[in-house]
Amino acid sequence: MLRILQFLYRIRAFILFVFLEVLAIWMIVSNNSPQGAAFFNSSSVLIGSVLKKQADVIQFFSLAEANEALTSENAEILQQLRLLQIKPDSISIKLDSALAATYQFKGGRVIGNSLRFSQNYLTLNKGSKHGIKPGMGIFNPEGVVGRVKSVSENYSVAFSLLNTGLLVSSKIKSSDVFGSVQWDGKSASEARLLFVPRHVKAVEGDTVVTSGFNAVFPEGILIGVISKISPDEKNPNYLSLTVKLSTDFSKVNYVYLVENTLFTELDSLHRQSEISNEY
């Protein structure tokens, strides 16, 4: 018995090493599972505030550029608003709930970002206090940015589109053929459009937009343009499409968050009919 204890004492460093490694691997795995609750991430107050200070300094230098982008977008929205304004008429129709706003938009600022790993995350300066919920879509005027993963009171962490675990339901705009955009972990400016059947005639330069099927993003938000088409080597039934992303992820800083107010209803309907919505 004493011998065993002595032996164990002699290899205590190795035992501790194995223990710590297993702990670390457990942390990796539990953090990457979709439902895994992550307690230690940049949405905690302390870390969020450090990241925010850092972003304040860095983004100060791109203020002019951001302002310009916001102004031009404002102008565009004003233009659209003018088209929508109907002249007062003698007849008024009461709109029913089917026409009620399904999507709600909120603004936010990116305070933490990475693009060099294969699982990239964003940290935003808005949290549950501001009405942010897990599952909300994120985009900016350039295109789709990501999806909220978890929120704390003041901050939230989101999957970047540059995260191999995120699938975005999308379609080719000209032909309405749908598929899923997923990042392959290589270049920060390219992703893949999966599940497009071989018979589809796709052309380089076709626009890829969100399809609105998975109820995260409204239909028609830009993702990118098709830059390369080749037959899929692994699965001959599908095309392998490379999409050049329209969003410049190295310069993402002001973003919009979108929430589908009917998402819970849709989700429970899907559950009730026992189908999983994979797109």
Added chain:
Amino acid sequence: MNIRNLISYLLLILFLGVIQVLFLKNLALFGIAFVFIYLLGILILPVSVKTVPLLLIAFALGFFLDVFYETIGMHTAAATFLAFTRSIWLRAISPTGGYVDTEEPSLNEMGLVWFLSYSFPLVFAYSMVFFVADQWGTSGFLGVLNKSFFSSIFTCLLAILVQLLFFKRRRGIR
């Protein structure tokens, strides 16, 4: 190691960690060469530090980095691995006559060639673990090797630069 030394080492490690998080987090030369300068804090701890406290320090430091990098567990796993291999590697490349008890394996104490042969394999092992954890199941092994190789070159270069610029030669206490 007296208490004053201990505090100065802890301050150094913390300082390197903060530099890493604030300035080097998004830095990647040509998209493949990352820099993990905070490893210098683990590398130059004195030879006399035992493996058990070293493992704990590396674990804590890796975790600190992970929280900011949003990569929970990856830096932790890699840094722990580095700490464990460090003691083995130190024993393997010990100079004839062994180490003087208080000696620290730094550039100024041991010379350029020795420091390179000490730090490069360790940083390479670290990078391998880190990138394998990062790209698990997503891309080929070649990409991992590529990233690890250039990252360790970059990190070693920067580690040598930092030591040449900021570390006093032959100091009694840091």
